[in-house]
Amino acid sequence: MADISLSAPLAKAEKRVIGLKIPAGLRCAGPVLLFLLLGFVAPLVTVVAYSFATPRSFDVFRSFTLENFAAIFDPANTVWMSFAWSIALAILTVIVLAVIAYPIAYGLNRLFGKWASLVSVLFVFPLFVSENVRLYGWVLFFIKNGVLDGTMKMLGFAGGPEVLFTPAIILFGMVYVYLPFMLFPITLGLAMVPRDLVDAASDLGANRLMIWREIELPLAMPGILIGMLLTFVLAAGAVAEAKILGGQSVIVITHDIEIAFTYAQNWPLGSALAVLLMLVISGLALFVMSKLDLDRILGRR
Amino acid sequence: MEQIGAKRTRLFIGVWTGFVVLMIYLPILCGALAGLSKSRYFGFPVKQFSTDWWARTISSLEIHTLVQNSLLIALVVTVVSVVFAFFGALAFARYEWKGRRLYQKLLLLPIFFPQPVLGLALLLWFNSVGISPSWQTAVIAHLVWIIPVVTLVIAIQVYGFDPVLEEAAADLGAGRLFILREITLPILWPGIWSGALFAFLLSWGNFPLSLYTAGADSTVPKWLYSKMVAGYTPMVPALGTMATLAAAVLLLVGGAAIALVRRRAARQV
Numbered sequence: 001m002a003d004i005s006l007s008a009p010l011a012k013a014e015k016r017v018i019g020l021k022i023p024a025g026l027r028c029a030g031p032v033l034l035f036l037l038l039g040f041v042a043p044l045v046t047v048v049a050y051s052f053a054t055p056r057s058f059d060v061f062r063s064f065t066l067e068n069f070a071a072i073f074d075p076a077n078t079v080w081m082s083f084a085w086s087i088a089l090a091i092l093t094v095i096v097l098a099v100i101a102y103p104i105a106y107g108l109n110r111l112f113g114k115w116a117s118l119v120s121v122l123f124v125f126p127l128f129v130s131e132n133v134r135l136y137g138w139v140l141f142f143i144k145n146g147v148l149d150g151t152m153k154m155l156g157f158a159g160g161p162e163v164l165f166t167p168a169i170i171l172f173g174m175v176y177v178y179l180p181f182m183l184f185p186i187t188l189g190l191a192m193v194p195r196d197l198v199d200a201a202s203d204l205g206a207n208r209l210m211i212w213r214e215i216e217l218p219l220a221m222p223g224i225l226i227g228m229l230l231t232f233v234l235a236a237g238a239v240a241e242a243k244i245l246g247g248q249s250v251i252v253i254t255h256d257i258e259i260a261f262t263y264a265q266n267w268p269l270g271s272a273l274a275v276l277l278m279l280v281i282s283g284l285a286l287f288v289m290s291k292l293d294l295d296r297i298l299g300r301r
Numbered sequence: 302m303e304q305i306g307a308k309r310t311r312l313f314i315g316v317w318t319g320f321v322v323l324m325i326y327l328p329i330l331c332g333a334l335a336g337l338s339k340s341r342y343f344g345f346p347v348k349q350f351s352t353d354w355w356a357r358t359i360s361s362l363e364i365h366t367l368v369q370n371s372l373l374i375a376l377v378v379t380v381v382s383v384v385f386a387f388f389g390a391l392a393f394a395r396y397e398w399k400g401r402r403l404y405q406k407l408l409l410l411p412i413f414f415p416q417p418v419l420g421l422a423l424l425l426w427f428n429s430v431g432i433s434p435s436w437q438t439a440v441i442a443h444l445v446w447i448i449p450v451v452t453l454v455i456a457i458q459v460y461g462f463d464p465v466l467e468e469a470a471a472d473l474g475a476g477r478l479f480i481l482r483e484i485t486l487p488i489l490w491p492g493i494w495s496g497a498l499f500a501f502l503l504s505w506g507n508f509p510l511s512l513y514t515a516g517a518d519s520t521v522p523k524w525l526y527s528k529m530v531a532g533y534t535p536m537v538p539a540l541g542t543m544a545t546l547a548a549a550v551l552l553l554v555g556g557a558a559i560a561l562v563r564r565r566a567a568r569q570v
Contacts, residue, residue, distance in 0.1 A: 025391075025398030032389035032408065032448060039445040040411050043419070043426035050425060060429055104321060107314040121556070122322050128502035128548040129329065130522035131509075133541035136529050137328025140335050140343055140538070147331050150345030179325070208306065230413060237415020240508065244529060254417045261421050271425065274418055285413045286406075294405045298394075298457055 044278065050271035058267065068272035079256055079273065085167070086253040087280070090235035093174040094228050097182040100175070101227070105186035120187075123180050131177050135244040138173065139164065165247035173241035178234050182227040188297055189223015190216070222292050229288045233281050253277055329545055336539030343535070354535040355543075364524075364540060370436055371520045374511075375504040378443045382451045382500045383493060389448065390455035390492070395464060408449045416446065420513035427514070434516030442514040443504045450503065451496035458492025491563040498555040502548055 046060065054063045055071065072079055104123075108116045126134060141147045142164045149160035163169050193216050201211050217224075239254040248255075253273065260270030335343040336358075339351035358364055392398070393405055411419070423442045427434055466488070470480045486493075508522035515523060521544050528537045 023396065023398040025396030025401055025404075027392075028388040028396065029392035029398075029400075029404050030388075032385050032392070032452065033404070035385060035444065035448065036407065036411065039423070039441055040414075040419075043422040046426045046429055047422045100321065103314045104318045107318050111311055111314055112318075119318065119322070121552070123325070125549065125552060126325055126329075128506045128552065129541075129545045130506040130525070132522060132526045132529060133332060133545065134328050136525075136538070136541065137330070137332040139529075140331040141328060143343070145342075145344040147334070147345045154346065176324070176328075179321070233413050234415055237418045239417045240526075254415065257418065257421060261424070267425065270421070274422065277415075277418060281414065282410075285410065289406050289409065289413075294402075294409075295394075295460075298453070298460060 047271045047274050047278070050268050051275045053268040053271075055268050056266050060267075068268045071269060072272055072276065079253075082251050082253040082256045083276070085250050086236050086238075086277075089167070089171055089174060089238075089250075089252070090232045092171050093178060093235040094182075094232045096171070096175050097179060097231050098186075098224070098228065101179065101183040101186050105183055105190050108183075108187050109190045120184075123183055127180055131240050132244060134177065135173055135240060138169075138176070138245060142169070164245065165249045167246065167250050170241050170246040170250060170252075173245040174235045174238055177238070177241065178231045181230045181234060185223045185227035185230060186220065187223070189220035189226070192223065192297065193219040222297050225288055226292065226297070229285060233285060236281060237277065329542075332538040332545075333542045334538075336535055336537075336542045338535065341535065343538075354539045358536045358539045358543065361536070364536075367519055367521050367524050370515075370518050371505055371522075374436055374440050374443065374515075374520065375501045377440050378447055378504040379497050379500040381440075382444055382448045383497050385444075385448050386451035386455050386496055386500075387489070387493060389452040390459050390489075393452055393456040394459035395462065408452060411445050411449050412453075416507075416509035417513070419445065420510045423510075424513045434514050436515055436518040436520075439511050439515040439518065439520070442510040443507055446507075446510060447500050447503055451500050454496040454499050455489065455492040458489050458495075462488050488566060491559055491566055494555070494559045494562055498552070498559065502552065505548060506544070 050060050051068055052064050052066070053059045053061075053068075054065055055067050057063070071077060104119075108119060112119055139146075142160065143149070144159075144162075146160070152158075152160045163172075197215055197219075198211055201215055206214070237254050239252055239258065242248070242250055242252045242255060254277070257270045257273045257277070260266045260273065264270075334345070334347060336354055337350050337352065338344075338347040339349040339353065389408065392401070393408065420442060423438070423445070424434065427438050432438060462485075466484055467480055470484055471477075475483070506522065507520075508526060511520045511523045512526065519527075521540065525537055525541055525544075528534070
């Protein structure tokens with residue numbers, strides 16, 4: 001008897017504590033959020049702070065000036081060329097990749113059946129090989145006396161085309177490196193298209209173009225959008241392709257940022273460039289992500 | 302008419318996929334070829350094959366250090382990221398809480414961010430708080446990118462997990478630790494192992510983050526890059542091929558093991 005009367009208020013007290021407690025979700029998210037605050041947000045804040053520091057100094061958080069941005073927007077400065085190259089290459093990468101990846105994503109969902117997982121693994125694996133190794137393989141392929149040149153000569157031609165160190169090969173390299181980042185989101189997107197709906201439309205006499213335009217494309221759009229965003233962002237900030245395949249025939253924006261941070265020792269200018277790039281990227285990313293429901297995309301396999 | 306069209310589409314998609322797969326592996330094959338040819342400078346067709354450059358690469362002390370650094374970084378990244386991501390994934394997919402939508406999107410931002418820029422930003426940050434870059438800072442840089450990836454991988458498993466199982470156990474009087482050990486973990490193991498495999502392999506192959514944040518410590522991809530820019534020897538493609546093969550073997554063995562775990566988990570439920 002005494003036991004019961006003692007434990008009842010205790011249980012009530014415990015309930016009250018639970019009521020005040022942080023929700024389980026937030027508790028689980030805590031470590032990740034804290035880590036990203038220190039490892040992602042803090043560095044970006046530092047970059048922003050540096051972009052307002054006196055040029056060629058390390059006076060971060062102690063000085064405030066717009067000189068770095070003024071220097072970038074000065075008409076005499078040609079850094080906008082790097083921006084233009086990066087954005088143009090990124091847009092082209094997105095378009096080419098969407099065309100390349102869509103049929104494969106369709107095949108992975110509808111045609112390959114039990115082979116689909118093997119094909120997926122074949123496309124995932126290159127992610128685990130560093131991009132410089134893969135890009136260097138292309139250098140060996142396209143270089144003078146390389147695989148292409150040698151093969152052409154064996155076949156009696158004068159030799160392979162000279163494509164290395166041109167903007168076109170940089171685009172090729174970006175398309176090559178970022179293919180998985182387009183392919184898998186589109187595959188997820190296409191998996192969201194219910195097959196009954198396609199069959200029903202087909203039974204009702206819709207032709208394949210109509211089915212594609214009216215059903216498949218709109219329903220797969222979240223996945224396609226993620227793929228496009230991901231590849232755009234990664235390509236806009238890419239640098240290895242331009243350095244290894246492009247032989248610095250084109251200076252992309254990240255290369256300019258790197259130069260400012262390393263050889264030029266002008267951190268504030270490099271930070272200002274990085275801030276402008278981040279504005280483009282995060283603006284686009286937040287816009288696209290506000291339109292997405294991640295539970296639906298990831299939860300339905 | 303439709304039938305023929307469908308058949309043609311199927312053929313086209315099959316051929317196209319085959320072609321793209323071929324293109325993906327073509328440069329890797331070119332690298333393997335260059336590492337196995339005898340001459341100092343690559344020429345095709347290869348006149349004479351030899352395993353000299355492989356032997357030299359394997360016996361080089363400099364390369365031993367690189368491999369040790371890469372392995373150490375990858376191991377630490379794997380362990381830490383899986384622990385963080387396990388709870389991160391529960392918050393992502395299991396619990397319904399107020400800030401979840403925002404959290405989901407925040408978590409994706411590091412993936413949606415160009416790695417070279419992230420690496421440079423981290424370098425700036427480490428510098429302004431007075432940490433000099435080394436392999437430890439490279440671990441932190443890798444984690445910023447890999448924790449979100451692993452969280453997504455585990456979250457996909459969590460979506461397929463019925464919270465009723467946990468609640469039933471709690472109603473029957475099981476403690477929280479008991480539930481975690483006997484119910485949550487066994488069901489999520491396949492996702493956790495997949496996440497660990499991803500973490501290890503992504504860290505092992507990462508180049509842009511290591512380039513800017515590893516300081517004086519070099520990793521395999523970082524060393525390869527410095528030699529590509531200046532001082533090419535066939536040891537470059539040879540080491541590249543070895544790193545690729547190592548990743549492939551790990552993926553095959555790890556993938557098979559995970560398939561086994563998955564089958565066992567499916568049988569238990």
